[in-house]
Amino acid sequence: MSEITIKYLAQKLNLATSTVSRALNDSHEISETTKRKVTELAKALNFQPNAYAKGLRQQKTKTIGIIVPDRVNPFFNLVIEGAESICRANGYSLIAYNSYEDVEQEKKIVYGLLGGKVDAVIMSLADEEKEAQHLEWLRERNIPVIFFDRVAQHLEGFKFTTNDQESSYLGTKHLLEKGCKKVIYLGLSHTSSVGAARREGFIQAHQELGKALDPACLMEMGHNDKENQEILEKMFFKLTRPDGVLAAAEKLGLAAYRALIKTRIKVPDQVRVVSFTNMQMADLLNPPLSTIAQPAFDMGSACALELIKGLKDKKVDLSEEKRIIIPSVFTPRESSR
Amino acid sequence: MSEITIKYLAQKLNLATSTVSRALNDSHEISETTKRKVTELAKALNFQPNAYAKGLRQQKTKTIGIIVPDRVNPFFNLVIEGAESICRANGYSLIAYNSYEDVEQEKKIVYGLLGGKVDAVIMSLADEEKEAQHLEWLRERNIPVIFFDRVAQHLEGFKFTTNDQESSYLGTKHLLEKGCKKVIYLGLSHTSSVGAARREGFIQAHQELGKALDPACLMEMGHNDKENQEILEKMFFKLTRPDGVLAAAEKLGLAAYRALIKTRIKVPDQVRVVSFTNMQMADLLNPPLSTIAQPAFDMGSACALELIKGLKDKKVDLSEEKRIIIPSVFTPRESSR
DNA sequence: TAAAAATTCGGAAACGATTGCACAGGAAAA
DNA sequence: TTTTCCTGTGCAATCGTTTCCGAATTTTTA
Known part of the structure; x- marks a missing residue:
């Protein structure tokens, strides 16, 4: 060396x-x-x-860890980018970990972090419902943890989220007002706080506008893109097909688009689509996609900022419950005209 | 702690x-x-x-650093993902750094790495032409460095690239054979080895097919998306507009698409487009985009694999010149029909 | 002018893990 | 029984930095 x-x-x-x-x-x-x-x-x-000698002696490393379920997803990628920009500006390094939507993998990462690799952790959980014992270990070792998007339900702390329910409500209302008679909701997991909120917003819109809602319209999809697409193709092929889609995740919106192309169903004439997504080129799709974009970059930088503030200022208690909401942006485009 | x-x-x-x-x-x-x-x-x-005590004592950290010019770019993002998968499988951690296309920033990162934070480095350079003194520092400190995509020109070592010239040649030939009379080449930097190779392939295709090539068709664009788009809009607005575009970078392909939409020029009827890109949804664009996709994930995993092999096996000399080429994949779609 | 205080520096002990070396104790060989 | 050898364990040095505690020198104060 x-x-x-x-x-x-x-x-x-x-x-x-x-x-x-x-x-x-x-x-x-x-x-x-x-x-x-x-x-x-x-x-x-x-x-x-030597960073290691310094870290050993001072018992702090000037690095922050961030754990996300899917690094390739533009949302998480942008969050990382936002967090990194703040870290860099404050002399911190950021190490990004990918849990691959797997709690066991997440545990391994967290246990590895126990070795004092980082001063603090920013997380979006692979599964909010599961016991948070591995997270408590971090707290016990005096490594602060804060959450964003998929936040811990059984552990107190700083939690950065977006206005999921309201955004979903607005998107759904938009579809219904455009004349959709049967809108389906595509969700990944209704046990997650994010999924639950979006689902709730979807239901809320129907209630407020006095539209009946068939429970079968609340669809829970899996993580396998191919399977999702096939399920949707079958559905679109039927005569009872919906005339509106609210996709609660980017991958579901894309699966819907691909299924609609495959079945040659016209968007927005036959089916209108709105999707949660952080892709940069929604305006270039065929047709341009109406999006609900989470404030990814801002969320990342807000997390890092608050965390670093908490590390510097002993008076801030990062383990007390505090919820910060950063609003999403709804951009209607051709796909829901 | x-x-x-x-x-x-x-x-x-x-x-x-x-x-x-x-x-x-x-x-x-x-x-x-x-x-x-x-x-x-x-x-x-x-x-x-304790990772720091261990690192200090053993003089190795079991972590690898990767420095890319633009982490948000899907290409680099996927490279990181590929490298990470291999690292994880071999018990290494990966720290990703973003140089933001800036040599000074890159130097800072490299000098920071000198403090023994990593055992080895994977890099794609912000500027291949610039002196590589900061990289030599790494070598002197016995920290192996290997390169991918934008490889060092003034320093020997392992260099992973793709068949840029051949891919560009194929894409251009495809456009010319489809009947394009005037194809423009959109490049980011002809001083980079990647840029030079793609440019060369573009020229080669014209020569082999016996097509005249106006030097004005070789366009060098900047890193500012808005400016690029405006330049292209002006060009497409003229009557002397080209009828084919070969974009040597994803952001340029997107800029071209946006400019074409703005000027209401039909793709592929009036202008055919082929773009280097790693986006996942080229098939969903309007119209579906013909792409040349670099083997990003494979490139990342190949880098990590070779590097870890070199770290384990003292007989492998990672500082000797060795070039590995992983071919790109050309997928013609609607945009160049 | 002597004492007190401030300035500037050195010695050595940490931080937590690894590792060369020494040393018990028991088994095996003589 | 004595010698040799092996097994299992402990002691202490080490990695490169920071930091507590003094000590020497200079400056200020009484």
Whole structure:
């Protein structure tokens, strides 16, 4: 590894390692002249303090971990990006972990983090319902955890979410007002707080507009894209097909689009579509897709900001319950005209 | 941080820390009975060895760093994903850094890495032309570096690329054979090896098919999406507009699509389009986009695999020049019919 | 001018894990 | 019985940094 250490600098300059260390950290008890000598040599030799020695000694690492269920998903990808920008601006590093929607994998990651790799953790859970024992371990080890989107239901803490129910309500209302008689709701998991809220908004819209709602219209899909698409194709093929779709996840919106193309059903003439999604090119789809976009980047930066504030300021208790809501943006386009 | 240490386990069991350490590492010089006792207690208390103490002592961290110019870009995102999957399977962690297409930022990241944060680095450069002094620092500190896509031109090493020239050649030939009279090439930087190769393939196709090529058709675009789109809109508005577009980057393909929609020019009737891209939904665009997809995931996993092999096997010299080519996939769709 | 205080620096002990070496105790060989 | 060897364990050094505690020198104060 690095051969240039503080010890090396010290003997080059005939100083003690403690002096060099203090000089590099701009301590007040070191004279300006020695400070200058030290920093100059350090710069010349491109000295970089060993992160592990530092972390070991100070018991903090200046890094934050973020665990998401699906890194490739543009939503989570943008959250990571937002968090990273704030971390970077504050001298923190960010390590991103992917739980692949799997609680066991998530546990492994969390247990690995127990080894003091990070000072704090930002999480979106693989499953909110499951016991949160692995998360409590983090708390016990004094590693703060805050949540976004899929937040813990059995653990208190800072929780960043978006106005899922309201957004879903608005999207559904939009479809109904455009004249849809039978709108189906495509959800991934109604046990998640996000799924439950979106589902609730969907139902709420029907109630407020006095529209009947067939329970069969609340569809729970799986994580397998191919299967989802086939199920939808079959449904669209029937004469009893719906004339509106509210997709509560990007992958479901895309599956619906593909199924509609396959069955040659016209959007929006025969079926109108609105989808939750963070894709950048909804306007380029065929036809342009009406979207409900979660404030991904902002959510990531808000999480990181609040977390770093909490790490700096001992008065902030990151383990107390606090909910922060950042609104989503509904953009109607051709697909629901 | 973590209060549960080896020392703590040792005194609980009336053993020396060395014994505990050896037991946990499954050393042959520890009896099965003590091993069992130790591992059981460790599991019960959920002991995790301190990563920083371990890293400091062993002078290796079991983590790999990856630096990309634009993490949000699906190509790089997928590369990271591919690399991560291999790392995870081999007990390595992966830390992803974003240089934001900025050499200075890249240098900062690299210098930060000098502090022994990682055992090795996978990189795609912000600028291949610039001096590679910061990369040589890594080599001097015995931190192997390998490259993908945008590889170093002034430094030897393992370099993973795709068949850029051939792919570009095929895409261009396809456009010309479909009857295009005037195809424009949209590139980001002809000084990069990737840009140069794609440009070369474009020219090669014209030569082999005996088509004249106006130098003005080789267009160098910038990184600003809005500006690019405006330039293209102006061009498409003229009567001398091209009837074919080969976009050498996803963002350029999208800019072209947006410009074509804005100017109400029909694809593929008036202008045919082929774009390098890794987006997942090219088939859903309006019209479905003909793509040249780089093998992003495979490239990431190949990098990680080779790197880890090199770290394990001292006989492999990761600093010697070696080029590995993973072919791209051309998928013609409606946009170039 | 002597004492007190401030400034500037060095020595050494941490942080938590690994590892070379020493050393018991028992088994095997002589 | 004595010697040799092996097995299982403990001691202590080490990785590179920070930081507590003094100590030496200079400056200020009485």
